[in-house]
Amino acid sequence: MRRRSGVILAAIGLGLAGCGGEAKAPGGAWQSQMGEVRMAVRGSEDDPMITRRLTAYKTYIGKATGLPVKLYESSDYNGTIQALSSGQVDIATMAGGGYANVDAQIGDLAQPILTVRQAEGDTGYYSGLLVMADSPYRSIQDLKGKTLGYVDFNSTSGYLFPRSVMREQGIDPDTFFGKSSFAGGHTQAVMALDNGQFDATIIQAGGGDPEHGFTTGAHFTMARRGVVDLDDFRIIWTAGPIPNSAVVVRTDRPQPFIDAVRGAMAALPYDDPEVWRDIGQPDGAAYTAVTREHYTPIIKLRADDIAARRSGERQ
Structure with a gap:
């Protein structure tokens, strides 16, 4: 059995705070393999409703997967990036630049699966x-x-x-x-x-x-x-x-888990509009499927910026 995520995260100094989750009995082979869902989020310092939103998210994903969910809240961008890149969490929500960082570190081991589409169709x-x-x-x-x-x-x-x-x-x-x-x-x-x-x-x-x-x-x-x-x-x-920010998963997790999360989150605004609002999403918005190609321009921007810095072209 793998060690508890909170202990691992503390030991490697990621600066993530475990929020905990309600225990549930695993219901199948992949649930038994995973034991729990570990999800990294960056705490929004400008959002007074963050605790309520994280609790709503945790409850919904727990019901969808049949597993306890632990949310690891990072105080900065790098904490979430390193948690996903190192495999200490299974799923994370991050902006394009953060995903580009993860992509540079582990490539196909992480994949964006969803992003938010506004009511007007914008993403x-x-x-x-x-x-x-x-x-x-x-x-x-x-x-x-x-x-x-x-x-x-x-x-x-x-x-x-x-x-x-x-x-x-x-x-x-x-x-x-x-x-x-x-x-x-x-x-x-x-x-x-x-x-x-x-x-x-x-x-x-x-x-x-x-x-x-x-x-x-x-x-x-x-x-x-x-x-x-x-x-x-x-x-x-x-x-x-x-x-828009992406829901990014580790591709070395069981495919049934990835499918369950993708389906549940895509259905969230329709199945539970109250939770959708509680996690800060506007009415009329919904998740839409994306792949790495959606973030290719951001990946290139980051790579070009780092290359220029290393060559001394930029400060």
């Missing part, structure tokens, strides 16, 4: 360049020589994707801005901007598009909590759409 979101509303900055060009806050090196919308688009537009992000650094998360990036640590920061924006505006993102969630005032901020530049 993407955006990076936004956020400034204070009372600042003089009206375009990205106004930020030459100014300070910029990124989210995290492994963040798709908060680092990897917007930097690529800047280069396409003739802006070298390593020399254009006077200084740049990582805030550590989307909420931290907004707070750092609000506190005057940056002139601008990169954030995630969704629930809309550049033409019609957005309705989701860290600053929207923080405003609903009363932490900030939406009117204090302004998005002056966008990049996207970016492929």
Whole structure:
């Protein structure tokens, strides 16, 4: 019998906190082989409902597989990436940049199976360049020589994707801005901007598009909590759409397990709309099937960025 996941994770220092799960008796050969479902998620620092959402997710997957589910919540992007890459969890939800990292480490041993499709049919979101509303900055060009806050090196919308688009537009992000650094998360990036640590920061924006505006993102969630005032901020530049986050599984797990999870999660918004809302998904959205090819552009962006850094072309 394999050792308990929590002990292994603690021993290798992944920084993941086991949330626990209700014990159930395995009901078949593959259930007996697995014993439990281990699922990694990155805790959303801007979401006050995270505990409720994780509990709802855990309960639903447990019913679908007939196995106890343990959720391992990581405090940063790398924790989730390493948990899946090292095989300490069976399944994880991660953004395209995180999956690209996993793909670079273990290749076909991990495979995206689902992503969220919005009611309008879109399967993407955006990076936004956020400034204070009372600042003089009206375009990205106004930020030459100014300070910029990124989210995290492994963040798709908060680092990897917007930097690529800047280069396409003739802006070298390593020399254009006077200084740049990582805030550590989307909420931290907004707070750092609000506190005057940056002139601008990169954030995630969704629930809309550049033409019609957005309705989701860290600053929207923080405003609903009363932490900030939406009117204090302004998005002056966008990049996207970016492929939505993926549900990624280890392909060395039993195929019946992968099929059960894929089917149950695809049916979730229809079978249990309340749980769907509890995990933060909007009405009208649903899961749709994807493969590695859906994230090929992000995989290439990450590989190109790392190659340029190693060659000394980028800072």
